[in-house]
Amino acid sequence: MDKPFRRRDLLGIRNLSAGEIVGILNTAENFREINQREIKKVPTLRGKTVINLFFENSTRTRTSFELAAKRLSADAVNISVSSSSVTKGETLVDTAMNLDAMQPDCIVVRHGSAGVPHQLAKVSKAAIVNAGDGANEHPTQALLDAMTIREHKGKIDGLEVAIIGDILHSRVARSNIHLLTKLGAKVRVAGPKTLVPNDFAHLVENDLQVSEHIEDAIDGADVVMILRIQKERQDSAFFPTLREYSIHYGLTNERLDLARKDAIVLHPGPMNRGIEISSDVADSSRSLILDQVKYGVAVRMAVLYLATGGTAISE
Amino acid sequence: MGDTICREDMADQYGLVEKSKIMDAARMKRALSRLASEIVEENQGAKDLYIVGIRRRGVPLAEKIVEKILQLEGERPLYGIIDITLYRDDLSTVGANPIVNRTELTADIENKKIILVDDVLYTGRTIRAALDQLMDFGRPNRVQLAVLIDRGKEHRELPIQADYIGKTVPTKRTEIVKVMLKEYDDDESVWIYEKSAD
Numbered sequence: 001m002d003k004p005f006r007r008r009d010l011l012g013i014r015n016l017s018a019g020e021i022v023g024i025l026n027t028a029e030n031f032r033e034i035n036q037r038e039i040k041k042v043p044t045l046r047g048k049t050v051i052n053l054f055f056e057n058s059t060r061t062r063t064s065f066e067l068a069a070k071r072l073s074a075d076a077v078n079i080s081v082s083s084s085s086v087t088k089g090e091t092l093v094d095t096a097m098n099l100d101a102m103q104p105d106c107i108v109v110r111h112g113s114a115g116v117p118h119q120l121a122k123v124s125k126a127a128i129v130n131a132g133d134g135a136n137e138h139p140t141q142a143l144l145d146a147m148t149i150r151e152h153k154g155k156i157d158g159l160e161v162a163i164i165g166d167i168l169h170s171r172v173a174r175s176n177i178h179l180l181t182k183l184g185a186k187v188r189v190a191g192p193k194t195l196v197p198n199d200f201a202h203l204v205e206n207d208l209q210v211s212e213h214i215e216d217a218i219d220g221a222d223v224v225m226i227l228r229i230q231k232e233r234q235d236s237a238f239f240p241t242l243r244e245y246s247i248h249y250g251l252t253n254e255r256l257d258l259a260r261k262d263a264i265v266l267h268p269g270p271m272n273r274g275i276e277i278s279s280d281v282a283d284s285s286r287s288l289i290l291d292q293v294k295y296g297v298a299v300r301m302a303v304l305y306l307a308t309g310g311t312a313i314s315e
Numbered sequence: 316m317g318d319t320i321c322r323e324d325m326a327d328q329y330g331l332v333e334k335s336k337i338m339d340a341a342r343m344k345r346a347l348s349r350l351a352s353e354i355v356e357e358n359q360g361a362k363d364l365y366i367v368g369i370r371r372r373g374v375p376l377a378e379k380i381v382e383k384i385l386q387l388e389g390e391r392p393l394y395g396i397i398d399i400t401l402y403r404d405d406l407s408t409v410g411a412n413p414i415v416n417r418t419e420l421t422a423d424i425e426n427k428k429i430i431l432v433d434d435v436l437y438t439g440r441t442i443r444a445a446l447d448q449l450m451d452f453g454r455p456n457r458v459q460l461a462v463l464i465d466r467g468k469e470h471r472e473l474p475i476q477a478d479y480i481g482k483t484v485p486t487k488r489t490e491i492v493k494v495m496l497k498e499y500d501d502d503e504s505v506w507i508y509e510k511s512a513d
Binding site for chain 2: 027029030031033034037038039041042043044072302305
């Protein structure tokens with residue numbers, strides 16, 4: 001190959017334009033059909049290598065990226081922290097340079113600290129895809145959420161979206177807030193004051209509605225997005241007990257009745273049934289949790305295609 | 316390609332010089348009618364026929380052939396669309412990734428008589444990609460190729476020939492054959508352009 005490898009990183013939603021986001025979503029729409037085929041494989045990324053570098057545990061996201069790569073005929077290698085040399089004292093940059101020396105075309109990275117994918121993007125020749133960095137961003141999750149919303153609502157512009165739970169620590173919330181507001185939705189966030197600081201109102205250009213009561217956010221909403229309560233936070237005094245959280249912020253059918261009649265419910269998983277979402281709601285027809293997982297593969301196929309193939313389509 | 320193009324754009328945007336018109340709307344219509352009757356003659360009717368248009372300009376042509384076969388036989392053949400982007404052999408060399416469109420083969424292709432339809436047969440590489448994709452969907456009984464324009468065997472880079480040809484047009488490499496369709500363009504005609512000297 002005499003042409004330079006042109007890379008296209010996906011580090012977050014914040015730095016994408018509305019047109020670029022729609023471009024990725026449209027591409028993903030067209031990849032969906034492959035996942036319905038009898039032979040779920042196309043030769044598009046034959047000979048390309050994708051490394052899934054996961055410093056945090058994740059079953060769903062890693063599997064989703066791995067399937068996406070494999071269905072495009074790329075070779076996918078998974079590296080998880082427990083078996084990596086990071087535990088042996090290697091620095092992040094050294095790890096990246098070593099992986100780079102093996103000539104991967106794309107590195108999908110998840111890390112507990114914000115900014116790690118951005119750091120890797122500076123040193124690596126491969127395209128870097130952020131699969132979640134600390135509390136910063138989780139762009140492919142926001143894209144698959146957007147795809148689910150578009151599929152069921154036909155649009156994103158003008159929708160009222162409530163995001164409930166631990167907004168403070170949630171990269172899913174940040175990526176979603178950026179994406180949804182860029183595409184013209186109005187976002188309301190609600191949760192305990194400790195987890196939903198007032199500053200959040202100013203995260204994006206058009207202010208968000210921030211409230212302490214779940215009812216305020218859900219009232220009249222088209223989409224209700226529930227975040228996972230990380231049980232590990234229970235000890236850090238953000239909220240008194242899981243039981244109390246569940247009483248005040250758990251999504252029940254009664255609370256969901258405040259939303260529009262055709263409102264849909266999203267959850268990035270894994271769910272804590274009976275804590276942030278009741279089993280009744282989770283298993284109802286309004287809950288699109290498995291659709292989210294389904295569309296996740298198509299979104300990641302589109303992202304890998306755009307990241308490894310050359311310049312992205314903008315519109 | 317792919318976007319709506321009017322004839323003036325060909326010259327202005329792509330530096331192409333209009334050389335000659337080789338088909339007008341009436342001739343295109345007659346050629347497609349003939350292709351449709353040849354297809355039903357060769358396959359003894361519309362039974363098990365599956366007409367598959369190759370995106371983009373093969374799609375409206377395939378639709379027209381389906382309508383013609385319906386008129387001739389009183390039976391509508393199966394119809395589908397193939398997008399070959401993901402099966403291209405030049406993905407690593409083309410500058411920008413081509414836009415991926417959707418393949419729509421809703422009916423099972425197993426044991427069917429597939430007629431691939433495209434506007435122009437040139438190097439044969441598009442057809443190779445379409446064939447590869449088709450095989451990923453199953454095992455058709457037979458695959459045949461129908462094209463509106465065949466640019467001639469001397470340009471072929473693969474051993475691929477058309478079974479049904481609207482018109483054979485010997486061309487030079489520097490020339491471009493453009494099939495204009497009212498679904499995408501401002502005209503219904505076939506033109507030869509040549510890359511301008513500068």
